[in-house]
Amino acid sequence: MNSPLIRIGVFYDGNYFLKISDYYYFQHDRKARISLEGLHEFIRHQVAEEEDVDVRLSQIIDSHFFRGRLSATEARDKDRLFHDRLLDDILMNLGITTHYMPLKTRDGRLQEKGIDVWLSLEALELSLHKSFDVVVLIAGDSDYVPLIKKLNTIGTRVMLLNWDFKYVDFKGENRVTRASQQLLEQVTYPTQMHDIIDQGLSSGDEVIEGMFVNTPEPAAFPSAKPVRPTGPTAAGPVGTVGISTIKNLKNGFGFVVMPPNNLFFSYADMAEGDFNDLHEGDWVEFTVGRNHRDEDCARQVRKVAPPEMDGDEYGEAEHESASSPERL
Numbered sequence: 001m002n003s004p005l006i007r008i009g010v011f012y013d014g015n016y017f018l019k020i021s022d023y024y025y026f027q028h029d030r031k032a033r034i035s036l037e038g039l040h041e042f043i044r045h046q047v048a049e050e051e052d053v054d055v056r057l058s059q060i061i062d063s064h065f066f067r068g069r070l071s072a073t074e075a076r077d078k079d080r081l082f083h084d085r086l087l088d089d090i091l092m093n094l095g096i097t098t099h100y101m102p103l104k105t106r107d108g109r110l111q112e113k114g115i116d117v118w119l120s121l122e123a124l125e126l127s128l129h130k131s132f133d134v135v136v137l138i139a140g141d142s143d144y145v146p147l148i149k150k151l152n153t154i155g156t157r158v159m160l161l162n163w164d165f166k167y168v169d170f171k172g173e174n175r176v177t178r179a180s181q182q183l184l185e186q187v188t189y190p191t192q193m194h195d196i197i198d199q200g201l202s203s204g205d206e207v208i209e210g211m212f213v214n215t216p217e218p219a220a221f222p223s224a225k226p227v228r229p230t231g232p233t234a235a236g237p238v239g240t241v242g243i244s245t246i247k248n249l250k251n252g253f254g255f256v257v258m259p260p261n262n263l264f265f266s267y268a269d270m271a272e273g274d275f276n277d278l279h280e281g282d283w284v285e286f287t288v289g290r291n292h293r294d295e296d297c298a299r300q301v302r303k304v305a306p307p308e309m310d311g312d313e314y315g316e317a318e319h320e321s322a323s324s325p326e327r328l
Helices: 014-026 036-051 072-077 081-093 115-130 142-153 181-186 193-203 311-323
Strands: 006-013 058-069 097-102 104-106 109-111 134-138 157-162 165-168 174-177 189-192 241-250 253-256 263-266 283-290 296-303
Touching: 006 014, 006 036, 006 115, 014 058, 014 174, 036 058, 036 134, 036 157, 036 189, 058 115, 072 081, 081 097, 097 115, 115 134, 115 142, 134 142, 142 157, 142 181, 157 181, 189 193, 263 283
Parallel strands: 006 058, 006 134, 058 097, 134 157, 157 189, 263 296
Antiparallel strands: 104 109, 165 174, 241 253, 241 283, 253 263, 283 296
């Protein structure tokens, strides 16, 4: 086809992409999720620069998102239904085709199997059918090396968006994300996103700034009605509304002080506001719930003003907070 247009196909390893987005939301100084719309705009500019064409001639004509997913029952039990549906809405509104496979339980752990094969087959078939000039791959696994070699044989250039970072998660475990060196050696345009983003944010690059969501995440629960307690209230049966302080915050998770066991909550349990705006010691209102391990936890968490307490009550509350064991 004799056309000046650069036809781009974008393929997401969904689990890899969501890890990247979580990193920027919880670990990176930017404290925001990656915007898929903004990422596509960046891709158009990056391909235009690499292909030496006007950005108007660099167009994404197809995009696909591959991911393992929980069943409806498991997602409900793990309080994931809302966020899975929210992601679906975003992908649907942007015209990104979704491909899901059921997660399998092996050795007591949920595992994603077959996604890399499915993505590779679809990417190769669509590259032949739609004559992509450039395939943009958002992945990091060496399992995609055969796909890249095949794309090279049919003359389709491959751009790999890859990240290199490490951090300590809420369990104190070291987490590392790094693209396979084999992938980097095979692709036409290896793109070191961690460096590009950090440099762009420091220089105020509009395209890089546009890669991040600037609005708070929608709440999974309706806002609770405000209460006017005079101090910490004890957790009661499921559905009881309580108020207390935040004991610990780390990487999207936290604990609310509530003897005898502190109540676990995560960013998904926010009723309103942004999880990243919380600090240890903040007062929050919450509703007592039960998690998938049938343990008490905090739901519908929202930040509230500190209650009015006299000196004796405050001292007693502080003593209870300091002596309460953490339930990790």
